[in-house]
Amino acid sequence: xxxxxxxxxxxxxxxxxxxxxxxxxxxxxxxxxxxxxxxxxxxxxxxxxxxxxxxxxxxxxxxxxxxxxxxxxxxxxxxxxxxxxxxxxxxxxxxxxxxxxxxxxxxxxxxxxxxxxxxxxxxxxxxxxxxxxxxxxxxxxxxxxxxxxxxxxxxxxxxxxxxxxxxxxxxxxxxxxxxxxxxxxxxxxxxxxxxxxxxxxx
Amino acid sequence: xxxxxxxxxxxxxxxxxxxxxxxxxxxxxxxxxxxxxxxxxxxxxxxxxxxxxxxxxxxxxxxxxxxxxxxxxxxxxxxxxxxxxxxxxxxxxxxxxxxxxxxxxxxxxxxxxxxxxxxxxxxxxxxxxxxxxxxxxxxxxxxxxxxxxxxxxxxxxxxxxxxxxxxxxxxxxxxxxxxxxxxxxxxxxxxxxxxxxxxxxx
Numbered sequence: 119x120x121x122x123x124x125x126x127x128x129x130x131x132x133x134x135x136x137x138x139x140x141x142x143x144x145x146x147x148x149x150x151x152x153x154x155x156x157x158x159x160x161x162x163x164x165x166x167x168x169x170x171x172x173x174x175x176x177x178x179x180x181x182x183x184x185x186x187x188x189x190x191x192x193x194x195x196x197x198x199x200x201x202x203x204x205x206x207x208x209x210x211x212x213x214x215x216x217x218x219x220x221x222x223x224x225x226x227x228x229x230x231x232x233x234x235x236x237x238x239x240x241x242x243x244x245x246x247x248x249x250x251x252x253x254x255x256x257x258x259x260x261x262x263x264x265x266x267x268x269x270x271x272x273x274x275x276x277x278x279x280x281x282x283x284x285x286x287x288x289x290x291x292x293x294x295x296x297x298x299x300x301x302x303x304x305x306x307x308x309x310x311x312x313x314x315x316x317x318x319x320x
Numbered sequence: 321x322x323x324x325x326x327x328x329x330x331x332x333x334x335x336x337x338x339x340x341x342x343x344x345x346x347x348x349x350x351x352x353x354x355x356x357x358x359x360x361x362x363x364x365x366x367x368x369x370x371x372x373x374x375x376x377x378x379x380x381x382x383x384x385x386x387x388x389x390x391x392x393x394x395x396x397x398x399x400x401x402x403x404x405x406x407x408x409x410x411x412x413x414x415x416x417x418x419x420x421x422x423x424x425x426x427x428x429x430x431x432x433x434x435x436x437x438x439x440x441x442x443x444x445x446x447x448x449x450x451x452x453x454x455x456x457x458x459x460x461x462x463x464x465x466x467x468x469x470x471x472x473x474x475x476x477x478x479x480x481x482x483x484x485x486x487x488x489x490x491x492x493x494x495x496x497x498x499x500x501x502x503x504x505x506x507x508x509x510x511x512x513x514x515x516x517x518x519x520x521x522x
Contacts, residue, residue, distance in 0.1 A: 121392055122418065124385055124386060124387040124391075124392065126374075126376060127372060129371065130371070133368040134365070136365075137350045138349050138353050139346055139350075140350075146411075147341060148339045150410070150411050151339055151340050152372055153385060153410075157373050160372070161370065161373065162335055163335040163336070163339075163366075163369055164367075164369040164370050165366075167332060167362055167363070167365055167369075168366050169331065169332070170332045170354055170362070171359050171362050171363060172328075173326070183325070183329060185327065185328060190323055208352070208355075215324055216324065
């Protein structure tokens, strides 16, 4: 087929098409929107992308997304630091915060055990979790991994590790009100609240 | 609700949500994708946006998108410069080029007559079209406006104007094989080819 677009438009369409859930048609529409929009408006998207990559780091305590050394949850003195809710990714925190039923802290593993993809315990923030669990104020660790095979494997691994610590700590898991095989991120806030309230001691 | 995201993530989500067809959930997913992706990859999107705003201008002849003075169609000597196909927007050219049935040139009005929105003939590239039509080599003007009320009004206006010129020129319109009320841009290439072949002399 003959060349349809000038190079810079073609390039923008291809970059948009790399985003999750964006097909060729959507990418085309988005590129033409950028083309037609005021320069300031278009640049505000470019700048927002740059700022996220420049400003966002991992919280040095829980590995959530943060704009400072500590994320907005770890630096909130009103949160209960006796509770640590362990999640795979920062977006899982968003889902849990939206349900509004939790006032403890978090720990982001930055993934889950997936030996077939080369993700072992060393690739995750597991050592840092264990260090936190050993702190005297910690009473309970809530395992909020996704209800998938890999999530279950990761939870089982963590239960063994934490149970082996020289410390009394309650380990709980979210109630399996979650629909199996789905993502925690995609679960409705009400179901998440239910799962959180019905968490069961291991 | 408590603050869910650091400011720069919130800002990026809002910017993504301004794009056409992107809801709150998609914008969130896209922002987290940017967050998780390698810095180079994320920046390549920011740079692609900047480059489009920097490099793309209107072709000085037909007002299509262009990276140089003339667009890639106007600067292609193999195109038949005796045919001018008049469209509303550059994306309409993409749709027509995809159908593969046309080898003439284009003229982009950059909109359509819409008095209620303050778009009169002076806001469109109509004077420039008339100047081109007056060129001796031009034999036919194909009106490929969208099959909508505004498109029809614009076509009627152009027919009057061109008919009043002191020059013999054939004026045609795309066959109304197009489904009324839809966008030309969203029409399947095969229907577009049919509409192009069945264009009728006014």
